[in-house]
Amino acid sequence: MNAPCATHTLDTSGKCCPMPMVETNKTMKNLAVGDVLEIIATDVGTRTDIPSWCARSGQTLLSVVEENGVLRYHVRKEK
Amino acid sequence: MQSMAIVVRDDSYDKILTPLAFAYLTATEGTQVDILFVNWAVKALSVEGAAALRIDGRHGAEEEMVRAGVAKAGLPTEIHDVIKALKATGSVNFYACSLAGAIFGVNEGNLIPEASGIVGAAWFLNEKALKADHCQYF
Secondary structure, three states: OOOOOOOEEEEOOOOOOOHHHHHHHHHHHOOOOOOEEEEEEOOOOHHHHHHHHHHHHOOEEEEEEEEOOEEEEEEEOOO | OOEEEEEEOOOOHHHHHHHHHHHHHHHHOOOEEEEEEOHHHHHHHEHHHHHOOOOOHHHHHHHHHHHHHHHHHOOOOOHHHHHHHHHHOOOEEEEEEHHHHHHHOOOOOOEOOOEEEEEOHHHHHHHHHOOOOEEEEO
16 A cells, blocks of 8 residues: 655654654644644554544544554644 | 643652653643642752752662663753753643742742742642642652
């Protein structure tokens, strides 16, 4: 499956909780509705944190891909 | 969650990181966070106290490793700098307990500017903790 096309990318590689979520929140605030953010992470805590944050904040998690310890999330801003 | 209240009593470097990390997470989602520093933790709200925080007890020798891990995680390694980052979210208030301040030497003369003031515990418990959606004690 092809990854959704991202309009913006946030690389949190190497960083751990709370920073991936802190930076994701900050970045999303500056995006427009409909933009797609690709979040790159190596913190395994994001496997649970990002899907639950999407559900809580009303954003859409389009895809999650994990390869060689690198997680790539595509999130569409809905509001 | 609209609001969260946290009471922190331990001032060792490693133990104070968790409540600050939790506050950072929730504040960036827009939750109002009010933190009361009691007992030894009140020293973290003074300039010299925040700079002097160390890892206590059996993990004391591992401080260098812990600070390196904190830096790798992306957080500032100095507690005062973490407090500044939380304050910059606009959603976190730091309060010093008046009793703790009197006992452990924190007053309006050495309080860090990020602190909202020295308050009575009764005020915090009734106006912040009781009214918050969620409370945590560290």
